[in-house]
Structures are given as C-alpha cells and as structure tokens.
Amino acid sequence: xxxxxxxxxxxxxxxxxxxxxxxxxxxxxxxxxxxxxxxxxxxxxxxxxxxxxxxxxxxxxxxxxxxxxxxxxxxxxxxxxxxxxxxxxxxxxxxxxxxxxxxxxxxxxxxxxxxxxxxxxxxxxxxxxxxxxxxxxxxxxxxxxxxxxxxxxxxxxxxxxxxxxxxxxxxxxxxxxxxxxxxxxxxxxxxxxxxxxxxxxxxxxxxxxxxxxxxxxxxxxxxxxxxxxxxxxxxxxxxxxxxxxxxxxxxxxxxxxxxxxxxxxxxxxxxxxxxxxxxxxxxxxxxxxxxxxxxxxxxxxxxxxxxxxxxxxxxxxxxxxxxxxxxxxxxxxxxxxxxxxxxxxxxxxxxxxxxxxxxxxxxxxxxxxxxxxxxxxxxxxxxxxxxxxxxxxxxxxxxxxxxxxxxxxxxxxxxxxxxxxxxxxxxx
Numbered sequence: 001x002x003x004x005x006x007x008x009x010x011x012x013x014x015x016x017x018x019x020x021x022x023x024x025x026x027x028x029x030x031x032x033x034x035x036x037x038x039x040x041x042x043x044x045x046x047x048x049x050x051x052x053x054x055x056x057x058x059x060x061x062x063x064x065x066x067x068x069x070x071x072x073x074x075x076x077x078x079x080x081x082x083x084x085x086x087x088x089x090x091x092x093x094x095x096x097x098x099x100x101x102x103x104x105x106x107x108x109x110x111x112x113x114x115x116x117x118x119x120x121x122x123x124x125x126x127x128x129x130x131x132x133x134x135x136x137x138x139x140x141x142x143x144x145x146x147x148x149x150x151x152x153x154x155x156x157x158x159x160x161x162x163x164x165x166x167x168x169x170x171x172x173x174x175x176x177x178x179x180x181x182x183x184x185x186x187x188x189x190x191x192x193x194x195x196x197x198x199x200x201x202x203x204x205x206x207x208x209x210x211x212x213x214x215x216x217x218x219x220x221x222x223x224x225x226x227x228x229x230x231x232x233x234x235x236x237x238x239x240x241x242x243x244x245x246x247x248x249x250x251x252x253x254x255x256x257x258x259x260x261x262x263x264x265x266x267x268x269x270x271x272x273x274x275x276x277x278x279x280x281x282x283x284x285x286x287x288x289x290x291x292x293x294x295x296x297x298x299x300x301x302x303x304x305x306x307x308x309x310x311x312x313x314x315x316x317x318x319x320x321x322x323x324x325x326x327x328x329x330x331x332x333x334x335x336x337x338x339x340x341x342x343x344x345x346x347x348x349x350x351x352x353x354x355x356x357x358x359x360x361x362x363x364x365x366x367x368x369x370x371x372x373x374x375x376x377x378x379x380x381x382x383x384x385x386x387x388x389x390x391x392x393x394x395x396x397x398x399x400x401x402x403x404x405x406x407x408x409x410x411x412x413x414x415x416x417x418x419x420x421x422x423x424x425x426x427x428x
Contacts, residue, residue, distance in 0.1 A: 010047075012230065013039055014396060017047050018056075018076075022102060022202045022389075027060050027073035048074055055080045056100065056396075076101040081145040083395075084130060084185075085388030087192065087381050088112075088122055088151050090167045090219045091292075095129030096384045097137050100145070102203070102392070106136035107380075119162075119173050127182050146186045146391030150195040150383050151175060152220060154238050160189050166220055166255060188394035192216055193240040195386030197224025198231055200338055202389050204378045209335035213328055214376070215242075216383075217321075217343035219292060221263040223328060243267065247324050265320040268292035268343065275299070275313050282309065296346035303350055314347055315354055322358020329363040329371055340376035341383075348375065 016037045020028060028036075034044045051057040058077045062070040078099040087094045091112055097105040108129045113121065126149065134141055153165040160176020180187040197214045200206045205214075206226055214224040221243030225232040232239050243263035244256050251260030252273060264270045272295055275282055284298045302310035325337060344351065356373050363371075376382060 011397060013037075013043060014047050014051070015393065016229065017044060018051070018392075018396075019202050021057075021074075021076045027063075027075040029063050029071040029073055031071055033074075078103060082139055082143045083145055083388040083391045084133070084147040085195075085384040085386070085391065086126055086129065086147065086149045087195070087383040087387060088126070088149065089192075089383075090152065093122070093125040093129055094381050094384050095126070095133050096381070096388065097133040097139065098385075098388045100392070102385065102388055104380075105139065106133040107384075108132040108136070117168050119170060119175060119178060122175075123178050123182050126179060130183060130185075141185065144185050145395040146188055147179070147183060148188050148190070148195070148387035148389065148391035148394070149175075149179060150190060150192045150387045150390075153191060154236075154241075155189050155191045157188075157190055157233075157237050160187070162189070186391075186394060186398075188390050190237075190387070190390055192220075192383045193222040193224040194231060194233065194237075195224075195383045195390060196340055197226050197240075197386070198389045198393075199378055199382040199386030200224070200340075200376065201226045201229070201231065203385065204376060204382070205336045205338050205374065211332070211334045212336050212338065213332060213334045214338045214340055214382075215325070215328075215344075216341045217266060217339060218341040219268050221267045225332070227332070242324070242328060245324070245327065247320060262320070262324045266317055266324065266343070268295065270320075271295065271299070271313065271317055271343065274316050275309070278312060279309050292342055293346070296342060300346050300348065300350075303347075314350055317343075317347070318351055318354030319358045321351075322355045322360075323362045325355065325359050325373075326362025329359070329367045333367045334371055337371055337373045338376050339373070340378070344375055 017033055020033055020036050030041060030044050030048055034041045048057055055077055057074050059072045060075045061073045063073050064070060078101040080100045082105065083098045083100065083102065085096045085098065092109055093112060094107070094109045096107045099105060110125055110129060112125065151162050152167055154163045156163050160174060162170050162173045162175045164171060176187050176189050193216060196216055197212070200212060200214045206212050210229040212226040216222050216224065223240045223242040225240050244254065244258065244261045246260045247262045247265055248260035252264040252270065253259055254261035254264040272285060276285055284295050287294045299310045299313055303314055328337070339352065352373065352375055359373060360368065378385065
C-alpha cells in the first residue's frame with residue numbers, strides 16, 4: 001500500500017495548480033484555481049504564495065469581482081529561467097529550449113547513426129544539441145533550471161539508469177550521471193511513454209479529462225497512462241509497455257524476442273511487413289528498413305489517391321490497432337485515447353476513422369461509450385515538450401527549492417501582500 005506523506009500530497013497539489021496555468025490561455029485568480037482544481041482557497045493561497053516566493057508565479061494585475069474586493073491575477077513567470085526537453089529516438093535526437101511557461105525558444109534535431117549506438121555517442125549528440133539551442137536563442141546555460149531527457153525503453157528514474165533499450169545493446173547504463181557530468185546541469189530521465197503522457201496531461205487532451213491513455217506509434221509502440229489526473233508509472237516505472245502485449249498468438253516475431261506483440265503489427269516495421277505481405281516488390285519497401293518517414297508519407301499520399309494497396313495497408317493496420325486498443329479500453333476505462341507520434345501524424349484521419357470502426361468490435365459497450373478516440377493536437381514533438389515538463393517537475397521537487405527556505409519566502413510574500421486575504425478553508 002502506498003502511503004503518501006503530507007509532502008507528497010503538497011507536491012501533487014502544486015502540480016495540479018501549475019497544470020492549470022499551462023492548460024489555460026491567460027492569467028488565473030486564486031479563486032479560478034480553487035474552482036478548477038477542487039482545492040480549498042486556503043490550500044491554493046499557500047501554494048501560490050510559495051510559488052510567488054520562488055519567482056515561478058507573478059502577479060500581473062487584478063480582476064474585477066462584481067463589486068467586491070479586486071482579485072489578483074497570477075501568471076507563470078516565463079523569465080524565471082529556462083528548461084530543456086530532449087527526445088532521444090532510434091533515428092534522431094531532438095533538443096528544444098523552452099522558457100518557464102514552456103514557450104519554445106529554439107530547436108535542434110540531428111540524426112542518430114544506424115546500428116548499435118553507444119551511450120557515449122548519444123551523450124555527444126545531446127551535448128551538441130544543448131550547445132546549439134543556446135547559441136540559437138542567445139540564452140545563457142546558467143539560466144537552465146533542468147534538462148528532461150526521454151530515453152527509449154525502460155528507465156529507472158530514481159537511479160537515473162537506462163535498464164533496457166529496444167534499439168541498442170544497453171543494459172543498466174547510468175545515463176543520468178554521464179549526462180549531468182557532461183552538461184553540468186540538473187538532468188531528469190524518463191522514457192517517451194511518460195513524457196508523451198505528461199505533455200498531453202499538461203497541454204493536450206488531459207486539459208479536459210482526468211483518465212487518459214496516450215498511444216505512441218513510432219518504431220517503438222507503447223501507451224502513456226494518466227489516471228485520476230496523475231501520471232501512472234507502476235511499481236518499477238515500466239507501466240505502459242502495451243506494445244509488448246500479445247495481439248496475435250504465435251504471430252510475427254517482435255524485436256523484444258516474443259511472438260505476436262502489438263508493436264510487430266502497428267509499429268513502423270510492422271506496417272512495412274504488412275505492405276511486404278501484400279506487395280513484396282513495392283518501391284516503398286526499399287527505404288522502409290532505414291527510414292520510417294518515406295514509408296508513411298508514401299502510403300498516405302497513395303491512399304489519398306485511392307491506391308488499393310496503400311488503402312489496404314492502412315485498413316489492416318487500423319484493424320490490428322483497434323483490437324489492441326480494445327484491451328486498453330476494457331481494462332482502464334479511460335475518457336480519452338490519444339493516437340500520437342509518427343504513424344498517427346502521417347496516416348492521420350484515415351487511420352483514425354478506420355481504427356474507430358475496428359475498436360467498436362473489440363471494446364465493451366459501456367467503456368466504449370465513455371471514451372473519445374482522437375489524434376494528438378500537440379504541435380511538433382510531444383515527447384520533447386513532455387521531457388521539458390519532467391524537468392520542470394524535477395526543479396519543483398528539489399527540496400532545496402521547496403523546503404524550509406521556500407516556506408520562509410512564502411511567508412514573506414504573504415506579508416508583502418501576495419496573499420488573498422481570505423479566511424482559511426479546509427485543505428484537501
């Protein structure tokens with residue numbers, strides 16, 4: 001049984017308050033935040049005073065209150081510092097520099113060599129990307145509050161270890177220590193499933209719902225889970241490896257070594273295999289093993305013109321995907337299922353429509369009625385944005401930032417008039 005301490009509850013409440021700023025399009029009053037989060041006004045006042053004391057929030061004016069006392073408007077202080085989000089994928093490393101409101105300042109993307117890439121090669125690419133975005137934005141490295149890095153496969157967050165990579169021969173590699181030593185910055189590691197779910201939770205479909213599944217469809221396949229408004233990690237941070245659940249008994253060989261995995265049918269290699277089974281000599285297969293983008297863009301373009309082979313490949317992919325998603329709907333009963341990453345971005349609306357039809361044949365009626373299946377609406381790479389949000393969480397979780405010193409600063413902020421003057425209510 002998980003016993004949450006008062007500090008844990010306070011941290012979760014703090015994230016819930018901050019999520020409202022990232023999800024909204026403007027400043028919020030403390031009363032807005034209390035209404036949106038279901039926290040008491042006293043809890044919201046304490047949390048916002050603490051965040052003002054650390055410079056994360058600032059007062060930006062006042063809102064009328066229908067004749068009563070004016071209410072202070074709060075906003076994220078974008079100038080408090082910067083955050084870096086990095087998506088390390090099989091074929092590229094994407095680095096983005098953000099302000100504290102997670103507005104993009106600069107981006108760099110560089111290819112990863114094919115074959116068995118070493119950890120040092122990835123460290124080199126990350127360091128080059130970080131240098132490049134700072135030069136492009138004219139920003140100082142000393143302003144960085146944290147670097148969030150998404151690594152493929154299984155990641156042990158507490159020790160900062162890449163325990164298993166599906167692409168390279170990595171086992172128990174202490175990547176956080178290596179990266180922190182090279183960058184000289186605070187580094188926070190996780191995998192793309194967690195990063196994409198966090199991005200949707202803060203900036204996408206999670207603004208509207210509390211129970212969310214984000215399905216990543218790229219070379220690797222998995223599901224990021226947000227349950228009751230909180231990122232779900234599981235006992236060992238490996239929750240969401242849905243791509244390696246069995247879809248077809250004794251089916252295609254997956255790169256994990258098992259047979260019939262979901263990934264072997266709806267990942268980019270699986271889509272290429274479906275095309276190969278229908279048209280072994282199709283010219284799109286020439287590049288499919290090296291690059292996913294030409295295969296996906298080619299299929300999408302040909303399907304739009306009514307090419308029967310491309311249409312059938314997408315139909316079969318959607319049929320596999322719908323069956324696999326039915327398991328997630330029946331087990332987790334989410335309010336939203338979001339299809340994201342390369343496959344969803346390229347195959348788009350056609351894949352979505354076909355998948356909805358297939359899902360209806362595999363999900364139970366009641367959870368099916370409760371769920372909305374949609375494409376991700378996040379711009380660019382949700383994983384690097386989510387990784388930056390991980391860095392923001394890491395900064396906020398730093399006990400040196402939000403410890404006794406923070407409480408002193410919060411008290412000072414209230415004494416200077418940052419409190420809302422309301423009588424305390426009951427905290428959640």
